[in-house]
Every structure is written in structure tokens, then in C-alpha cells.
Amino acid sequence: MVLAAAWSVPALSAAPVARTTLLAYDDQYSIQYLQRNLRPWWRRNGMGIAELLQTAAAEYQALHDRAVKLDAELTAEFVRAGGPDYAAIAILAYRQALAAHKLVADLDGTPLYFSKENFSNGCIATVDVTYPSAPLFLRYNPVLLKGMLQPILDYASLPRWRWPFAPHDLGQYPLANGQVYGGGERTEENQMPVEESGNMLILIAALGQQEKDATFIPFARRYWPMLGKWAAYLRDKGMDPDNQLSTDDFAGHLAHNTNLSIKAIVALGAYAQIARKLGEEATAVEYRKIAQDMAKKWPEMAKDGDHYRLAFDKPGTWSQKYNLVWDKLLGLNLFDPAIARTELAYYKTKQNVYGLPLDNRETYTKLDWIIWTATMAETSQEFQALIAPVAKFLHESPSRVPMTDWYRTTDGKMVGFQARSVVGGVFIPLLRR
Secondary structure, eight states: OOOOOOOOOOSOOSSOOOOOOOOOOOOSOOEEETTEEEEEGGGTTOOOHHHHHHHHHHHHHHHHHHHHHHHHHHHHHHHHHHHHHHHHHHHHHHHHHHHTEEEEEOTTSOEEEEEBOOSTTOEESOHHHHHHHHHHHHHHOHHHHHHHHHHHHHHHTSTTOOSSSOOSOSEETTEESSOOSTTTTTOSTTOOHHHHHHHHHHHHHHHHHHSOHHHHHHHHHHTHHHHHHHHHHHHHHSSSOOSBOOSOGGGOOBTTBHHHHHHHHHHHHHHHHHHHHTTOHHHHHHHHHHHHHHHHHHHHHHBOSSSBOSBTTOTTOOBOOGGGHHHHHTTOOOSOHHHHHHHHHHHTTTOBTTBOOSBTTOSEEEHHHHHHHHHTOSSHHHHHHHHHHHHHHHHHOSOOSSOOSEEETTTOOEEEOOSOGGGGGGGGGGGOO
């Protein structure tokens, strides 16, 4: 297939000459969600492809001018938040994070926003993909984050989802008809119980910080019984997780995962925040106390000299504790700030030329998690020390692929994953208060 365009251009002169070509992809329906075929957002009011092109042509100049203005505003904000290296990372991530989603209208007109895994098995609406991508949407358009959370919440509310923890996904893109990962709806085997339950509670609490109570409270109240079930699961299973997967599932199962334990503890604190917003004061007090008690136990169980372990039962190990960033961002203050300081000081001794490895098991890393870890820094110098190698990687990587989030810190080569929405996580410094 060949696509060509030709223009008549006048004789060369000092004045610039511009021509415009309109290209459009027409999808009658975009996503099937629980057997319902949903229209792309632009078609929600009956617009057709001809009208789309006519509207685009008529609005082109105004949209172009707005885009130029937005580019300048965002770049300035990124530089203020983290300096030129951070700005370069964020600029590269912005479009990719948005493009790896599809915005559709539910039958009642509700905006739903579905992520595509863009690698591995191509899952749709993956919870542990939404978790890292969320900072971009929390900062600039929380309605889109709600559009990611609601399909998962509605699916998990159905009798067919019989587990006491949150699901991993809704299917394989573009069919969002039920979980396909791991044991699916059949078995608990190869699920991510602590991971996904923690992700959902943290993100709902974060959404509550960004949305007005008038819109957030009815949303959270609708799912309150289910949120309580997930919190109870984390209360019982989260302190010292058994042998299960986390979002870093490429590294395999890991029992007694200290970073996963942090996620459970922070999620219980987040649940207490949600309870307080809903006027459930007794529940808020109860779960705040549970989270505080667990946070006090954690350093005693995880301490390994001058740092904290990868797993509670594995001395001589270490890992990035990126989940800890939400303790600060949500204002929970469950963990002693000295824990983050200790970890960051130790990380400086483990960095390679292209960044900080994910943990002691491999030289590879996750780009999004490095930015989360750096966001825990208390000084600009410490932040830059972790950010600069990531920028260097993006400039020098020999892997000529769309922005990857999984690469080796020694040679800058992609291990796997490219063009994924998770790079929305690099915007997490913009959530600092």
C-alpha cells in the first residue's frame, strides 16, 4: 500500500509556504466492554468521518496555536519540577502515554479510558499498567483516570469475579470482556492479589485528592463495600506477602517482598483516607491504626545494615522501594522519613552508567520506577543524581525503538517493553506538595 500527496509550490522566496494534509482513521466501534460495543469518543454524538475532517480543517489553526502555547507551558513546568534532564524525559513520555489508550463513550455517555499493554500478551485495562501511568492523568485530567478505574471497578462488582482481591485486567485489546491474565476467573494461581488491590486503593485515594468532593464521594460510595473487601485482604495478607507476582512479573514470583509490603501498608492508609472522606470515621480510625502498626513493624523486618532488603527473608539483598513515594504524596506519613533517606543514600552506591537497577538480581531497570524513586529525594542534587543517567540512556541507547521502560543499566539496551502507557509515571514529581 502506498499513500502519496503532492502540492503545487510557488517559486522560492523569503516567505515560508505551508500546505496541510488531513489523515484520519475511521473506527465505527473501538472497544468491546462486557459484550457492549462502544463508540470512539469523537463519535459519541453521531459525528461521521466526513464531518470529522471538515471540523479538523476548520479548527486547525486554532488548535495549532493552542498546541504551541501548551508545549511552552508544559516545558516550563517540567523544567521547574526537575530541571532540563527531567524535562527531556517528560516531553518524550507525554504523547506516548496518551497514545497507548483509547477513549470511548459508554452507552450512557460516560467517558471510559482503556489502556493497551502494547507488549507481552496485549492486555486491556491492566491495573498495574494504570498504576504507573496515573501521575500524568492525576496532574492534567483526573477524569481520564476515573475513566480507567471505573471499568475495573464495575467488572469486579459482578458475581463472576469471585476473588477477595482486585483483578489484573479486563481482557485482550480491544476485547474488555473479562480477565485473561494468570488464572483469570478460574483460579487464584498466578494472580497479583496484593499488587492490584493496593494499586486500586492508592489510585482511588489519589483521585480523591484531585477531584472535588461533590463528584468523588458519590463515585467512591458506589464501590465502598468492594473497597472494604480489598482492604480486609491487604490487612490479612499484605504485611508479609506470600509467594506471588508483583507488577514486575518479568522477575518472577517472590515471597516476602518488602516493596510489595510497602504497597499494602500505604494502600491501607489510603483506604483510611477514603473512609474519612465518606464520613466512615470508625473505619478510618481503625485502618489508620492498622497501617501505622504495620509501618512500624516493616523496618524491623526489612533492615539489612545500611539499607533494606528485597525480601524479608533474604539478607544481603536490596531493591528500589518505589511504592514508598505515595506515603509522601498522599500525606499519609506512615513511615519514618529516615527509611527513604537510608535507601536513597544506598542507591547512590548501586547506580550504573544508565541508571539504578531494579534490584540486586539483575542489571536491568524500569524507567518509570527510577523516576518514582527519585521523587522521594529531599534535595534537588539527590533527585538529579538519579535522573541524569536516565536522560543519558534516552540519548545514547543503541535500541532504536519507541521509548522503552525496561532496559539494561550497563549498556542501555532494551530488554523488553516499548511504546507503553506506563511512561505516564514520569510525571509523578509534578504531584509533590
